[in-house]
Every structure is written in structure tokens, then in C-alpha cells.
Amino acid sequence: EVQLVESGGGLVQPGGSLRLSCAASGFTFNNYPMSWVRQAPGKGLEWVSAISGGGDFTLYADSVKGRFTISRDNSKDTLFLEMNSLRAEDTALYYCAKRRAAAGHNFDSWGQGTLVTVSS
Amino acid sequence: QSALTQPPSASGSPGQSVTISCTGTSSDVGGYNYVSWYQQHPGKAPKLMIYEVTQRPSGVPDRFSGSKSGNTASLTVSGLQAEDEADYYCSSYAGSKTLLFGGGTKLTVL
Numbered sequence: 001e002v003q004l005v006e007s008g009g010g011l012v013q014p015g016g017s018l019r020l021s022c023a024a025s026g027f028t029f030n031n032y033p034m035s036w037v038r039q040a041p042g043k044g045l046e047w048v049s050a051i052s053g054g055g056d057f058t059l060y061a062d063s064v065k066g067r068f069t070i071s072r073d074n075s076k077d078t079l080f081l082e083m084n085s086l087r088a089e090d091t092a093l094y095y096c097a098k099r100r101a102a103a104g105h106n107f108d109s110w111g112q113g114t115l116v117t118v119s120s
Numbered sequence: 121q122s123a124l125t126q127p128p129s130a131s132g133s134p135g136q137s138v139t140i141s142c143t144g145t146s147s148d149v150g151g152y153n154y155v156s157w158y159q160q161h162p163g164k165a166p167k168l169m170i171y172e173v174t175q176r177p178s179g180v181p182d183r184f185s186g187s188k189s190g191n192t193a194s195l196t197v198s199g200l201q202a203e204d205e206a207d208y209y210c211s212s213y214a215g216s217k218t219l220l221f222g223g224g225t226k227l228t229v230l
Contacts, residue, residue, distance in 0.1 A: 044123065044224040045158070045209050045221040046123075047221060050219075059218065095165060100168065100177070105212075106154070107158075108168045110167075113165065
């Protein structure tokens with residue numbers, strides 16, 4: 001059974017930094033691209049970032065480009081999101097999501113999310 | 121890039137059919153057959169219901185179906201059941217390896 005468990009969220013001041021982690025199990029982690037998707041309180045889903053299975057190719061939404069960095073450690077089956085220069089509008093529940101197939105643009109497994117609150 | 125456009129709400133009685141639309145542009149929904157639909161119950165993670173416009177993952181009831189015409193994709197739920205009450209989100213590949221989501225539709229089973 002696929003499991004994705006996020007951690008690292010919390011309360012941070014505007015301009016601060018945070019590093020999220022997502023521990024994966026139940027599948028061959030390095031075979032699958034992974035993404036971060038966020039959901040502001042009471043709002044819809046927003047794709048944030050993606051990384052290839054080998055970690056050599058990354059993508060970002062315009063809203064986080066230059067501030068967030070996605071990475072992965074395939075030896076530890078773990079996905080990361082380094083978030084810098086945080087803003088109030090980054091407040092959201094951050095999900096890690098596994099792509100259903102190596103190709104394609106959909107996610108068949110999601111974690112339960114980790115909450116990031118940016119506030120002074 | 122703007123989010124895809126979905127109606128904020130939809131409703132139907134048990135046993136009825138409901139269709140939720142998702143409107144984009146020729147640069148996303150209309151340009152690729154990479155539309156997906158997700159179901160999200162309150163406090164839960166999203167669940168993939170439809171991918172690549174019409175495909176159902178294993179375990180998803182065949183009451184759920186997807187289609188697309190031009191720049192608008194649709195999710196139809198037939199034979200509505202109480203457990204179908206949830207938020208539904210569409211998503212589409214939008215070129216340059218990016219992904220867009222819709223604003224979500226709250227489906228109420230009357």
C-alpha cells in the first residue's frame with residue numbers, strides 16, 4: 001500500500017523559511033515523478049512544484065519560482081520542499097502527491113498534508 | 121496562468137445524474153487530453169476519480185465518467201449516492217510541464 005507522510009509544517013513569520021518532508025513507502029520511489037500541491041484554508045488546490053524520478057528535472061508554479069526548491073533523496077524515499085521568503089499567501093495545507101505513471105499529469109496517491117501558516 | 125473555471129456548486133437527488141463543467145482555454149483543457157478529476161471529502165486528501173479525460177482508476181465506480189468538448193471538460197456522476205457529496209476539482213496539463221486546477225465544485229446530494 002502506498003503511503004505518503006508529510007512533516008515539517010508550522011508557524012513562521014513573513015520572510016522566514018521552512019523545509020517540508022514527505023516520507024514515501026509502498027512503491028518504487030525513484031520510478032515516479034512527485035509533486036507538491038497546496039490548499040489555502042477554505043480554498044481550492046494549487047499545484048506548486050514537481051520533480052522527476054531521478055531528481056534531475058524540476059518545475060515550479062510562477063507563484064513560488066525563485067523562493068521554493070523541490071528535491072528528493074531516493075536513497076531514503078523522501079521528497080522535500082525548501083521554502084524561503086515566505087509570504088502570508090503561502091499559508092496552506094501542503095500535500096505531496098505521487099504521479100500515477102511515469103508519464104501523464106495526474107496523481108493517484110496523496111499524503112494527508114502538513115499545514116504551513118505564515119503570520120507575524 | 122488562471123485557474124480553470126468550475127461552477128461553485130451543483131446538486132442532485134439520490135439516483136439522479138449531475139454534470140460538473142470545467143472550462144479552460146486552447147492552451148490547457150482544449151489543447152491536451154490530460155484532464156483529471158479529483159474528489160475531496162471534508163478534512164481528507166483528494167482522490168483521483170478520472171484521468172486523461174475519460175479513464176477511471178481501478179476501484180472508482182463506473183457511475184463516474186468524464187468527457188471533453190473543445191475547451192470544456194465535464195464530470196458526470198450517475199445514480200447519485202449520499203457518499204458522492206464532496207468537493208470536486210478538475211485539473212489540466214497547461215503546457216511547459218505545468219498543471220492547472222479548477223476552483224472546485226461543491227456537490228450536494230439533496
